[in-house]
Amino acid sequence: MDSIHPVRKVLSPLFLIGGLALLGASLAMDCMGGGPPPFYQYRGLILIAGILLFFAGLYLFPTLTHHRDIVNVIFLFPLLFTFGVTVIIPLLLGIFYSMTDWTGIRYTQFVGLANYAQMFHEVSFLWSLLITVLFVVFNMVLVNLVGFALALLCTSRLKGVGFFRAAYFLPNLIGGIVLGYVWQFVFNNVLVKVTGASLLTKTPSAFAAIIVVYIWQYAGYIMLIYVNGLVTVPGDVLEAAAIDGANAFTTLLRIKIPMIASTITICTFLTLTSAFKQFDVNMALTNGTGSVMDFMGQYLSNGTQMLALNIYNTAISKNSYALGQAKAVLFFIILACVSLVQVRISNSKEVEL
């Protein structure tokens, strides 16, 4: 057991070198778009064979001290690789594109930070930032309040609680685009008989309409998390409170809410990030329309356009892919900061508990 089998000393470097050679050959053939006919056709198989051979060589690497580390790396590799291909590479490419004049098809020059500078001179973009923050604040409060109230209802001893839980959760299962069009029909053709003009035609009421639809969609989901939290509050604590003469309101305020503090943190951040990323309902319901008569001295035509939609429209509809990409990078930075704060707070809470 202590000694390394001599065959491994020979096989390992052989496999490593052979694997890398196959890997390199197949990639080179693909990048150049040609090669010796029988091999070019099977470059995919060659690629896989090269990878397998390389890992076999790595596994047989003649070492005792690091063998376990190597095995760990081999097991970790698929995840790292996937993460790199689907997250890291697109992120780096995106940051690069944001500094060029990319049109979505090609770029001709490197423009440095010009896109970032232009973005902050665009009044409509600042407006989008502003109302996104407003939207987040409204939703963080309202979705949690509604979700928590529904959760209280659905954990009480009413009949048919299971049905109501499912019913409140149902809107969350409908895609945002479908939901947006359904509600657009409701606002434009049904509610219009009550409201006179459609709510979607004026910016403030359209903004309120998006909030209502969003709560309708999301409160059921948050409710489920709160239900789970409330169910875990131990029965003996509640019983003790009841014996001490606490009424329902005091029990809620002094027992239940403190006991589910961590759930509240989770739900708050969940609503925060998801409200920040709001896109589909916004797009289907108003597509960002609505006018602002005077914001920083300008008339704006994107009254209800939130950040994600602004990025999309900048890139797709206005055909400024590079500028849209720059906005997306800013969007990423904001969300990354929020997530970091969330992790901080969650961790410190866990320590307290």
Place this chain on the structure above:
Amino acid sequence: MKRWLSLLLAAVLTLSLAACGGNAPAGNDASGGAESPADSSGGAPSADSIRLVNGKIEVDAALKKLAAMYKEETGVEVSIESMGGGIDIQGTLKGYYQAGNMPDIFVNGGASDFANWGGLCADMSDQPWVSDTDAAYVNEDGVVGFPYTVEAIGLAYNADILEKAGVDPATLTSPAAYEAAFATIDGMKDELGITAVVGYYTEPVNLYWSTGNHLFGNYEDAGLDREDTTYFDLLSNGGQLDVDRFTDFANFVALLQQYADQSMMISGTYDQQILNFASGKYAFVTQGSWIGATMTTDDADAYAAAGNFKVGMAPYAFQDGIDTILTNSPSWWAVYKDGNVDAAKAFLQWLTTDAAQEVLVMEAGFISPFNSSAYVATDPFAQTIVDYQNAGKTSGWHWLGNKEGLAQNYTGQVFNDYAQGNLDTERFVQVMQQVCATAYAG
């Protein structure tokens, strides 16, 4: 050691893939033709199939019929992918391009689209059909756009209602004439059985293109010679508007608003607009010749119930003497340079043959841009377009070259605000100047 090793490994593989990824699209495209015959298992398109992205979803059935005919005749499989309505076709095409999934033939809407695809469209100047039409799209890459129809923008009217009301559409060439005509028809609403004089809709989410592109396009072109780009050039130069002309235009829009269907003007949909017109509830509608296809298919029952009335088109005469409607090829089909070029060109050439023209004209309702085509569409608006063309009373349309997203992100909303009464005429003109300047600066 462990961390170091894993980091190094990840970095090496990431970099090698990134390096390869940079070249991959070009490499794949170049090899696309070479690999397809051999690599049949990969699902790559074979040499005898082409894919066409069509931007007019309303003619999807007719195109699929053509594809079936072509397959029967030549064995070449043509798959039709139709997109339409509010879908951003260019955005989808860019996604296809990035994914290496470009169709062989795709639709381009105008100068800015063709500029985007500069160097990527095949030159078709060697094709016989080029000499048969004057509507092909030509740029520095050669003849890159295959025209397939002619459309017209004017104020569509119900000829039966106008006749009953005693209004001669030929006299509608000045704002004063319109004002008188609208007032006459408005006074006879009950006798004529109409709900409003004009079906003018300004809903900004899904119908922005009607106001922001087509109506606004009349400011740019109405009454001018086909090649006259005075106001388009002015707009292209930093988004400037000619205040006098635009104020006249704004006053005319105000007239439309005054006699419009008030309950629908702000938030009605395209479907409602066409259905109401086809049902004979409006004397005029602010849509162009393409609604003929909807009236005779989706709304055929309502149209028949209203007596399949005759229709026509009047100029948007916001100034005295404007007597032209706007006609143009609304979009073109381009051939992707690295796709199945020869098969695609052959298919497009085949589309100009008699059998194919019959389907395109008689079933898809296209007004053929080809001189050799003997067919006149049964579309309700076909005759009126031909009449205007024969009389030489057409203007070009240049709004296709407007700044991308101008209607969707800017002007559509301004028209809606004007209709809502949030802006008076003077402020409407100011705001329009401001948003155009903003759009062209960005």
